[in-house]
Amino acid sequence: MRAIAQRITAIAGFTVLFTSASFSYAADTVMVGGAAMYPNKTIVENAVNSKDHTTLVAAVKAAGLVDTLNGKGPFTVFAPTNAAFEKLPAGTVDTLLKPEHKADLTKLLTYHVVPGTYTSTQLLADAKMHNGTTTLKTVQGEPLTIKLHEGKLWVVDAKGGKAGVSIADVKQSNGVIHVVDSVLMPK
Structure with missing residues (x-):
């Protein structure tokens, strides 16, 4: 009888742990473009599902x-x-997608990527400490x-253009994504 009670307790404990882990996992999942962005997938693995x-x-x-x-990252995109x-x-966009413009396209895209993981909380705290702005090197x-x-x-590019962050802190296995409403332009 005692062995059965221990097994039931062990199974109940496992169920509680499993349920808690599932809830935590679901809480970190964000919907972007009609698709769930899973924190255990990479930036590209998630992005391909966003319409x-x-x-x-x-x-x-x-x-x-x-x-x-x-790759390993981490990256903030x-x-x-x-x-x-x-x-x-x-x-x-059509011009940039042509093979002869690959260098320009790469320059534009890598301008949207910062090494490291910067959450909105970190960015806001740093901006508050520096009179409302902070700078990141891409x-x-x-x-x-x-x-x-x-x-x-807001993210301000080298040409003075602004992009608003519409969805922040989309966690990835190799960083974090902040969805923006404008393309950022390097010099």
Whole structure:
């Protein structure tokens, strides 16, 4: 009888642990572009499922950055939506996707990537400590400025363009994504 009670207790304990782990896992999952973004998948493994990021995924493939963004990282990616790419002048995306413009496309995309993991909480805290702004150096080499304005996180590019963070802290196994509403432009 005692052995049966111990087994039931062990099974109940496992069930509680399993349920707690499942709940924690679900709590970290964020919906982006109609798809769940799982924190145990890489940036690319998640991005390919977002219907709002098909242009970005096509660009990452054309630039040959899939292996990099599937790599260990960690990376912070400011991920423009399809609507953000549509704000660019007509024909810009089609031109950048051509093989002869791979270097320009790579420069543009790596300008959206920062080495390390920066959550919105970290960015906001750093901005508050520095009069409302903080600067991050991108993989491309140029800086991005993060600004806090009316409680919202904004990313300002080298040309003065602004992108609002519409979805923050999409955790990935190799970093974090912040969805932005505009394409960031290097010099």
